[in-house]
Amino acid sequence: MTQIKDMKDIVALCKRRGFIFAASDIYGGINGFWDFGPLGTELKNNLRDRWWKDMVLCPPIGPDGTPVEIVGVDSAIIQNPKCWEASGHVGGFNDPMVDCKESKKRYRADHLIVYLPKSYDPEMDGALLFPCFDKDETPEDVEKRLKKLNLRSDISQYEVISFVDIKTWAYTNPNDDYGISHPKNYCEQYKIDELVRIPDSHKILRDRIIGPDTKTVGTLGEPRMFNMMFHSYAGAAAGEENKVYLRPETCAGIFLNFKNVVDSSRVKVPFGIAQIGKAFRNEVTPRNFIFRSREFEQMELEWFCEEKDVPMWFDFWVEQRKRFWESVGVPLNKLHFLDVPKEELAHYSSRTIDFEYQFPFSGEGYDELEGIAHRGNFDLTQHQEFSKTKLEYMDPQDPKNRYLPHVIEPSSGLTRGVLALLSEAYTVDDSRPSGVYMNFTPEMAPKKAAILPLTAKDDHVPLAQKLYLELREEFVVDLDIKQNIGKRYARQDEIGTPYCFTIDNDTINDQTVTVRERNTMAQERIHMDKVKEFLHEKMRAGASALKKAA
RNA sequence: GCGGGCGUAGUUCAAUGGUAGAACGUCAGCCUUCCAAGCUGAAUAUGCCGGUUCGAUCCCGGUCGCCCGCUCCA
Numbered sequence: 001m002t003q004i005k006d007m008k009d010i011v012a013l014c015k016r017r018g019f020i021f022a023a024s025d026i027y028g029g030i031n032g033f034w035d036f037g038p039l040g041t042e043l044k045n046n047l048r049d050r051w052w053k054d055m056v057l058c059p060p061i062g063p064d065g066t067p068v069e070i071v072g073v074d075s076a077i078i079q080n081p082k083c084w085e086a087s088g089h090v091g092g093f094n095d096p097m098v099d100c101k102e103s104k105k106r107y108r109a110d111h112l113i114v115y116l117p118k119s120y121d122p123e124m125d126g127a128l129l130f131p132c133f134d135k136d137e138t139p140e141d142v143e144k145r146l147k148k149l150n151l152r153s154d155i156s157q158y159e160v161i162s163f164v165d166i167k168t169w170a171y172t173n174p175n176d177d178y179g180i181s182h183p184k185n186y187c188e189q190y191k192i193d194e195l196v197r198i199p200d201s202h203k204i205l206r207d208r209i210i211g212p213d214t215k216t217v218g219t220l221g222e223p224r225m226f227n228m229m230f231h232s233y234a235g236a237a238a239g240e241e242n243k244v245y246l247r248p249e250t251c252a253g254i255f256l257n258f259k260n261v262v263d264s265s266r267v268k269v270p271f272g273i274a275q276i277g278k279a280f281r282n283e284v285t286p287r288n289f290i291f292r293s294r295e296f297e298q299m300e301l302e303w304f305c306e307e308k309d310v311p312m313w314f315d316f317w318v319e320q321r322k323r324f325w326e327s328v329g330v331p332l333n334k335l336h337f338l339d340v341p342k343e344e345l346a347h348y349s350s351r352t353i354d355f356e357y358q359f360p361f362s363g364e365g366y367d368e369l370e371g372i373a374h375r376g377n378f379d380l381t382q383h384q385e386f387s388k389t390k391l392e393y394m395d396p397q398d399p400k401n402r403y404l405p406h407v408i409e410p411s412s413g414l415t416r417g418v419l420a421l422l423s424e425a426y427t428v429d430d431s432r433p434s435g436v437y438m439n440f441t442p443e444m445a446p447k448k449a450a451i452l453p454l455t456a457k458d459d460h461v462p463l464a465q466k467l468y469l470e471l472r473e474e475f476v477v478d479l480d481i482k483q484n485i486g487k488r489y490a491r492q493d494e495i496g497t498p499y500c501f502t503i504d505n506d507t508i509n510d511q512t513v514t515v516r517e518r519n520t521m522a523q524e525r526i527h528m529d530k531v532k533e534f535l536h537e538k539m540r541a542g543a544s545a546l547k548k549a550a
Numbered sequence: 551g552c553g554g555g556c557g558u559a560g561u562u563c564a565a566u567g568g569u570a571g572a573a574c575g576u577c578a579g580c581c582u583u584c585c586a587a588g589c590u591g592a593a594u595a596u597g598c599c600g601g602u603u604c605g606a607u608c609c610c611g612g613u614c615g616c617c618c619g620c621u622c623c624a
Contacts, residue, residue, distance in 0.1 A: 007617095008617085011616095012560095012561060012562080013561090015560075015561080016561055016575075022615080022616090027597095027598090028597050028598060028613090028615055029597090029615050030614085030615085031614085031615070031616090099551065099552060099621095100552090107621095228622085228623085248624090249624070279624075281622095281623075281624075283622070283623065284551065284621065284622045284623085285551085285620090285621070287617095287623095291624095292622090292623065298624065368624065370624085371624070411624070412624085413624050415624090416624070432586095433586040434585095434586070452584090454582090454583055454584065455583065457582090458583095460583090482577090482578095483586085484581095484582065484584090484585085484586075484587070485582090485584050485585060485586095486584075486585035486587075487585080487586040487587095488585085488586085489584080489585045490585070490586045491586080493585090500584095502584065504583055504584075505583060506583095516585085521585070523584075
């Protein structure tokens with residue numbers, strides 16, 4: 001039977017059962033932000049804790065047969081703003097964009113160039129027009145289009161100016177011999193004395209520009225800055241001098257503490273530093289539930305190693321990360337491993353592999369869940385330069401050998417991981433009363449078990465309470481007394497509780513309870529004293545499957 | 551941010567220029583010895599702001615949010 005998983009249904013279930021709510025729901029929500037409810041919080045914590053355990057508490061066995069060395073940090077969300085200049089985010093995340101009313105396209109304003117005729121001849125040029133092109137356009141294509149637009153087709157007769165500089169140019173060079181020639185003519189034509197007197201002179205110029213994909217003038221709007229980074233002001237006075245940024249990724253905090261960790265933690269290359277935390281991006285279009293939100297959580301490892309060992313460690317981490325996702329309930333056959341093509345790699349990366357999952361909204365495609373990148377020693381180099389602090393690592397065997405280690409970065413989205421777990425677990429089953437159940441692994445399930453007295457009368461309730469109090473010391477469990485047993489099973493199915501322990505009359509006589517398994521709905525009886533052990537064994541199943549694969 | 555579609559209980563849907571109904575869910579009670587049974591009862595909705603109108607959930611504008619496409623992206 002083909003299961004149709006609809007994102008809408010998953011979102012509805014998440015709200016109905018308390019996994020995830022729209023942030024500020026009672027105020028009508030706020031785009032790009034989500035709140036985790038009681039069950040969502042448990043689920044997220046389970047995934048987070050498991051990652052931390054696999055990375056920091058019980059890191060994997062390395063190629064040499066001994067466990068690799070990884071330590072954790074938890075850095076501030078706000079750091080010295082210079083840090084984001086070093087990382088390239090202040091430059092790279094602030095792109096001026098411009099929209100075209102006609103072609104409905106959006107362009108990077110700094111990628112557009114405007115062609116200005118070096119001299120204006122009313123006979124030849126007619127109305128003064130400034131055709132605009134993408135900077136990567138070939139001269140041949142430019143000339144072709146100029147001809148089509150009935151303009152001079154000889155490129156040498158034009159000056160070229162960046163679209164973003166038009167405002168500056170119009171205001172600052174009004175009397176420039178070269179700069180004024182066009183606007184001056186334009187002004188004469190419209191009986192305007194001086195360009196500088198017109199408050200919106202740049203706008204008038206802009207009104208004569210022909211967008212890259214149109215034939216008409218004035219369809220390009222004002223360029224606007226897209227600040228991908230959220231900012232705030234540290235201190236009471238709000239001014240540029242104390243402007244700070246909310247981190248757009250967690251990894252910077254690791255690099256900033258590289259030296260502190262090396263100096264304080266007796267780690268030796270190769271080693272890793274791990275961090276889990278919130279990051280913030282002012283996404284243009286938050287979409288697809290919690291997949292692209294403006295506040296999200298990342299789990300990142302920076303693995304520091306010698307350059308010569310990069311290929312070995314890269315493969316090692318790809319393998320480890322595959323096992324991780326498999327063991328938390330995302331089968332490898334649901335993942336797509338994309339060796340990012342050279343031309344799409346970040347400038348500092350020589351190799352990146354994206355783990356992509358087919359989310360319900362992905363259609364035939366896949367969307368990124370985790371990325372493993374070789375970042376070279378770009379980050380440490382940058383921070384060393386910008387901070388003027390030596391970050392070189394000293395080889396303990398050879399104190400003369402100082403170097404900036406290379407980095408392999410397995411970076412996964414915790415928020416996206418939760419969405420993958422939800423999507424993967426959501427299982428339509430018309431044969432059962434709930435119509436759907438959440439097939440979480442026992443380890444990831446927000447509730448490990450429910451304790452259900454078969455009836456709310458007689459002696460079932462006290463026995464159930466006793467079992468509940470015992471179990472809750474070690475597991476997240478529910479005690480549910482009210483309503484008929486079928487309703488309660490159904491409710492547990494919908495929240496993905498793998499086991500229900502039911503107390504009935506036999507329990508009073510022989511201290512056995514029925515275990516009802518979520519996926520099969522099969523039942524067996526076990527002794528009350530064995531329940532803890534039973535659950536422990538099931539919880540370990542994920543971890544042992546991981547070991548088996550190793 | 552642009553274009554298109556949409557906004558009614560917790561969920562899924564009805565209805566109307568004269569103040570809203572259902573199903574399921576939730577809660578309470580009865581019943582009940584294993585899968586949302588049955589019976590009784592209860593609570594809960596026209597996203598928000600403004601305009602037109604005697605009167606707006608319905609028409610108009612704005613705003614917020616959701617979905618699709620563009621763009622962007624962990």
